[in-house]
Amino acid sequence: MGDETKYSAEACETHHRAIRDTMDVLSGKWKLRIVGSLSLSKKRFMELRNHIDGIAAKMLSKELQDLEINNLVNRSVINTKPITVEYELTAYGQSLKPIIDEMVIWGMQHRKQLKNKLT
Amino acid sequence: MGDETKYSAEACETHHRAIRDTMDVLSGKWKLRIVGSLSLSKKRFMELRNHIDGIAAKMLSKELQDLEINNLVNRSVINTKPITVEYELTAYGQSLKPIIDEMVIWGMQHRKQLKNKLT
DNA sequence: CTGTATCCTGTAAGATACTG
DNA sequence: CAGTATCTTACAGGATACAG
Secondary structure (H helix, E strand, O other): OOOOOOOOOHHHHHHHHHHHHHHHHOOOOOHHHHHHHHHHOOEEHHHHHHHOOOOOHHHHHHHHHHHHHOOOEEEEEEOOOOOEEEEEEOHHHHOOHHHHHHHHHHHHHHHHHHHHHOO | OOOOOOOOOHHHHHHHHHHHHHHHHOOOOOHHHHHHHHHHOOEEHHHHHHHOOOOOHHHHHHHHHHHHHOOOEEEEEEOOOOOEEEEEEOHHHHOOHHHHHHHHHHHHHHHHHHHHHOO
16 A cells, blocks of 8 residues: 555554543543542532642532543532532543552552652 | 541542542643553654654653653663664552553543534 | 654643632 | 632743754
8 A cells, every 4th residue: 555654553643632632621620520429329519629639629620620521520519508519420431540549559569669669 | 435436437538539649640631641542552752743643852751750750661772873772661650550540531432422422 | 773862832730819 | 618819920932053
């Protein structure tokens, strides 16, 4: 076919695009943290705010909206005296669990690794 | 023992910290792309530049340095006529493969998902 | 070819204050 | 409690030119 195997295949491009797509959906400093938090249990806005160290209300709100748009997170308003809102992962959001899990695993062993280096 | 289970456990904090640690190491727009590219095969600077669409020399250089500092990537200078430099994942860098793989898998199915939605 | 040195800019994200 | 509205800023990242 003439071309000098500039790229080994379309497979390469697919590979790259997939990484990019995933990164786009999880872009920013907070989305993975939020998903990680919700993967442990559904939470109210305030709980998320407390649980995710350092996040501002504005950021949390915005990121949750992004996640909702992508159908990763479900938002439900509860009719308590002052209203309460609960966020939880959708089934689709839970499909991110393997990524989260691998990142948790890696992060933990990485920290261990660094500790050993300091010996 | 008096605390009202504000957090279910230290486990929560560990979980969060692990995600944060991993994100720190892979921070920025390009590192994961680079690691992803190198996970397929070792490459020269120019090859990476071509392979990773849109990256500027400065960014590539800087990100590769970061990755090298964290011992994820190995840099070796080859003595060709104009020198050539080869980058490859270290054994440690290859330990990121599961994360990459999960992201590739998710990204691919996500794209499929979106396509179906458009039907 | 493999970078480094500048310069420049958009935007992610922080701080603060306010509303239903 | 659950957000929104502004204002501000730092810094990641882009463009370009040049060096070993």
